[in-house]
Amino acid sequence: MLRWLRDFVLPTAACQDAEQPTRYETLFQALDRNGDGVVDIGELQEGLRNLGIPLGQDAEEKIFTTGDVNKDGKLDFEEFMKYLKDHEKKMKLAFKSLDKNNDALMLMGQ
Numbered sequence: 161m162l163r164w165l166r167d168f169v170l171p172t173a174a175c176q177d178a179e180q181p182t183r184y185e186t187l188f189q190a191l192d193r194n195g196d197g198v199v200d201i202g203e204l205q206e207g208l209r210n211l212g213i214p215l216g217q218d219a220e221e222k223i224f225t226t227g228d229v230n231k232d233g234k235l236d237f238e239e240f241m242k243y244l245k246d247h248e249k250k251m252k253l254a255f256k257s258l259d260k261n262n263d264a265l266m267l268m269g270q
């Protein structure tokens with residue numbers, strides 16, 4: 161059983177960038193305040209404010225219109241991750257300039 165598990169898990173983990181899902185997941189969980197697995201616009205705005213990233217109403221709505229692929233008004237983890245991947249450079253800069261205790265830098269893989 162253990163060997164099966166190891167054979168199954170290890171090659172998969174070795175093949176992908178193991179860092180990325182973790183930090184995206186951490187950020188997603190930080191934004192998903194009520195823990196229902198999706199982030200709505202209210203949670204995004206509140207979450208970004210709490211993280212000290214004042215993107216402003218327009219930018220936050222843009223994240224939604226761009227990121228919400230299936231147009232259900234919520235960002236699930238896949239949509240969120242895809243958006244971050246596409247916009248990571250910009251997000252990284254936002255984090256970098258506002259990060260005070262380096263938590264976010266760790267999140268963004270710095």
Ligand SMILES: [Ca+2]
Pocket residue numbers: 192193194195196197198199200203
């Ligand atoms: Ca939620």
Ligand SMILES: [Ca+2]
Pocket residue numbers: 228229230231232233234235236239
């Ligand atoms: Ca969606």
